[in-house]
Amino acid sequence: MKKIILLLNMFIISVCSMALSIEEGKITDFVGNSVEAREYKRIIAIDPAAVEVFYMIGGEKNIAAIARTTTTKIWPEDKTEHLPSVGTITKPSIEHVISYSPGLVILNPMVAGFGETLKARNIPFIVNGGNNFDEILNNVSVYGVLAGREKEAAKVRSEYEEELGDLREKVEDKPLGLKGAFLFSTSPLMAFNSKSLPGQVFNLLGIENIADNLPGGRPIISAEFMIASNPNVLLGAMGIFKKEDIVNSNPFVKDTEAGKTGNIAIVDSDKILRPTPRIIEVVRELYEELSLES
Structure with a gap:
């Protein structure tokens, strides 16, 4: 902790x-x-x-x-x-x-x-x-x-x-239509809000960020809220290194659409949290991957 x-x-x-x-x-x-x-x-x-x-x-x-x-x-x-x-x-x-x-x-x-x-x-x-x-x-x-x-x-x-x-145009022409959370840690389960760089990534991709409905800069997501929100995509960074950590540390994740479809992934923290232009490359890759899955 x-x-x-x-x-x-x-x-x-x-x-x-x-x-x-x-x-x-x-x-x-x-x-x-x-x-x-x-x-x-x-x-x-x-x-x-x-x-x-x-x-x-x-x-x-x-x-x-x-x-x-x-x-x-x-x-x-x-x-x-x-x-x-x-x-x-x-x-x-x-x-x-x-x-x-x-x-x-x-x-x-x-x-x-x-x-x-x-x-x-x-x-x-x-x-x-x-x-x-x-x-x-x-x-x-x-x-x-x-x-x-x-x-x-x-x-x-x-x-x-x-x-x-170009990426903004692609997202506008073909929206992902997803909602999810960009997770910061698994114990407790905490997420990035839209003011963070990962949150900005969600904004650019047009992904509804369920963490924005919760108070605090890095809100804790309860089991009840996760199930009620039912995200269809979960991404992890910072203190999360394997997608299995998200599922195994929080069994209720399996009951969400993201858990059922396996739409869970880890993004390298040095790419998604570091303020360099390389983050734009990561967003493009995420869009291409999520487009195939959505």
């Missing part, structure tokens, strides 16, 4: 984030930190989403070091696994950070407080954000400035904006 609560708290912090913005020669994050809007040659990325975007736009040469994840991978794994580390995203080492003499540090929202440690040592930093598709794509442009890759970032952003537009 303690692990679930910790994961929940960290996730709530992350999904309350907003996109980075550029104004009057400054890049500002959602908590008001700002740095000069220019290229930085030595960046420490204590945020996996930032690392992935730098690789997407060809700006990895600007990364001096990263922070490791403990349960997920950082794309592209074959390259990021060889990058120097300053600790984990939840426990970065200030000594290691200092040793790389960074021009800029990009923090994950879960460790925004680490910024005070950086500030005390006059190390510039910003906190990454992005809680919907538009904010995620906006951040691509910001990282293009930080990496001196504005043209490449504009190309990546344009490609994903086109893919997002």
Whole structure:
């Protein structure tokens, strides 16, 4: 239970984030930190989403070091696994950070407080954000400035904006007509609401989110409510690693339409919870899979 609560708290912090913005020669994050809007040659990325975007736009040469994840991978794994580390995203080492003499540090929202440690040592930093598709794509442009890759970032952003537009048209032309839940944990059974990234995925796909009828940011779904709602699709992420965990930990799931048809799946957390354009690829794959099953 303690692990679930910790994961929940960290996730709530992350999904309350907003996109980075550029104004009057400054890049500002959602908590008001700002740095000069220019290229930085030595960046420490204590945020996996930032690392992935730098690789997407060809700006990895600007990364001096990263922070490791403990349960997920950082794309592209074959390259990021060889990058120097300053600790984990939840426990970065200030000594290691200092040793790389960074021009800029990009923090994950879960460790925004680490910024005070950086500030005390006059190390510039910003906190990454992005809680919907538009904010995620906006951040691509910001990282293009930080990496001196504005043209490449504009190309990546344009490609994903086109893919997002195409997907929206497909959903409009052929709605899935589904209702379900995107589950956060199985013990207790908790779900993402529409304000989260997984909830945004449901919104884009036109899937009715049964968790929106319940109070709280990450509501607990009771057996009675699950049976009464009778979802025909259940997806799991975060603290759920096998679809069998959903069924075996909660026998009443078998009585739902999703349980009877086996329309239950797990989505990689590093793809569905990380605010990078890769999430758009995941949504497209989900739509194609669910279209075949609906």
